[in-house]
Amino acid sequence: MHDPRPGPVIVAIGGGKGGVGKSFLAANLALALAQRGATIGRRVAAVDLDFGGSNLNLFLGESFPERELADFLDDRAENLDAISQPTQLDNLRYVAGSFDLITAVDPLRDRKLDLVRALVGLKADYVVLDLPAGSAPATLDFFFLGDIKLVVTNPEATAFHNAYGFLKNYLLRRLLTEFRDRKEIMSFILDHYRTSGTVAEVRDRTITSLVENLRAEFPAVRPEVTGILQENTPLLVLNRSRGRRDRQFLTRFRSVLEENLGLVCQALGVIPENRRVAQAVRDGEPFLLAHPRHKISKQLISWTDQLTDQRSSRR
Ligand SMILES: Nc1ncnc2c1ncn2[C@@H]1O[C@H](COP(=O)(O)OP(=O)(O)O)[C@@H](O)[C@H]1O
Numbered sequence: 432m433h434d435p436r437p438g439p440v441i442v443a444i445g446g447g448k449g450g451v452g453k454s455f456l457a458a459n460l461a462l463a464l465a466q467r468g469a470t471i472g473r474r475v476a477a478v479d480l481d482f483g484g485s486n487l488n489l490f491l492g493e494s495f496p497e498r499e500l501a502d503f504l505d506d507r508a509e510n511l512d513a514i515s516q517p518t519q520l521d522n523l524r525y526v527a528g529s530f531d532l533i534t535a536v537d538p539l540r541d542r543k544l545d546l547v548r549a550l551v552g553l554k555a556d557y558v559v560l561d562l563p564a565g566s567a568p569a570t571l572d573f574f575f576l577g578d579i580k581l582v583v584t585n586p587e588a589t590a591f592h593n594a595y596g597f598l599k600n601y602l603l604r605r606l607l608t609e610f611r612d613r614k615e616i617m618s619f620i621l622d623h624y625r626t627s628g629t630v631a632e633v634r635d636r637t638i639t640s641l642v643e644n645l646r647a648e649f650p651a652v653r654p655e656v657t658g659i660l661q662e663n664t665p666l667l668v669l670n671r672s673r674g675r676r677d678r679q680f681l682t683r684f685r686s687v688l689e690e691n692l693g694l695v696c697q698a699l700g701v702i703p704e705n706r707r708v709a710q711a712v713r714d715g716e717p718f719l720l721a722h723p724r725h726k727i728s729k730q731l732i733s734w735t736d737q738l739t740d741q742r743s744s745r746r
């Protein structure tokens with residue numbers, strides 16, 4: 432069921448591996464959302480949460496943000512609207528990430544909750560989150576904020592491997608969050624991972640077996656578990672595809688997710704490999720605005736329409 436939280440619709444873009452195209456997709460989906468919604472007064476914000484590896488601004492064609500996330504985290508700004516930067520589109524603003532934070536041991540320190548509140552408090556109708564690589568707890572927490580969650584991968588074994596790990600961690604954290612007030616279920620889940628055993632027993636300690644045991648032990652929670660595995664699950668995007676064989680990879684990946692994790696994920700679709708993507712960054716141009724009739728741009732626009740349609744029918 433959809434959480435009726437007021438505030439912006441959040442689109443979270445994650446995926447485990449670095450360099451698969453999360454920032455490219457975040458920037459261009461934000462541009463497409465803004466462009467498509469301009470006539471109805473839709474306001475869009477894109478936020479670079481990739482502390483240390485931030486480059487969302489470059490995909491938006493903006494080289495020199497005047498303010499950045501560190502201004503908020505270091506208490507030099509009250510909210511994210513105050514540090515958001517303009518783009519070529521009047522109804523799209525962005526919050527730049529921060530490179531300096533890489534020197535800090537923990538860039539978020541005790542500010543994670545403040546940042547979560549600031550994100551949902553942004554004065555926008557849609558907020559697109561560009562997440563860092565990996566599945567650190569904070570990254571997963573930001574991913575959870577997504578009313579719409581996208582996982583980006585490339586057609587490479589390493590990228591699939593990381594996307595799989597990301598989704599597995601997502602699932603485990605979802606289960607722990609869902610049952611955080613149910614002590615006996617929490618310890619059941621933790622015991623599943625904690626108990627020592629033979630190599631074969633440890634190998635068998637998959638999420639699927641956890642889910643099966645959980646359902647057997649606590650029949651009352653079955654609908655909740657099924658909801659987590661099957662409803663409003665992350666959508667998959669295959670980026671940098673070079674043809675049919677790559678697209679088949681995506682189908683296989685979906686079956687692996689279903690078989691190993693019990694997680695049913697739909698594919699949003701495929702973006703082909705194209706040299707103009709890097710070229711647009713070199714030229715300081717946002718791809719969608721530089722190549723409005725390119726098939727990648729058309730694809731992004733149609734996803735935007737699909738995702739916003741789903742939203743309005745769900746509300
Ligand atoms: N469809 C594509 N075709 C060609 N190059 C791409 C495509 N998508 C992304 N890239 C390039 O791949 C690199 C990594 O993309 P980026 O969005 O920064 O990844 P991430 O945010 O996941 O680390 C960038 O240099 C980008 O220009």
Ligand SMILES: [Mg+2]
Pocket residue numbers: 450453454455481484486561562563
């Ligand atoms: Mg990135």
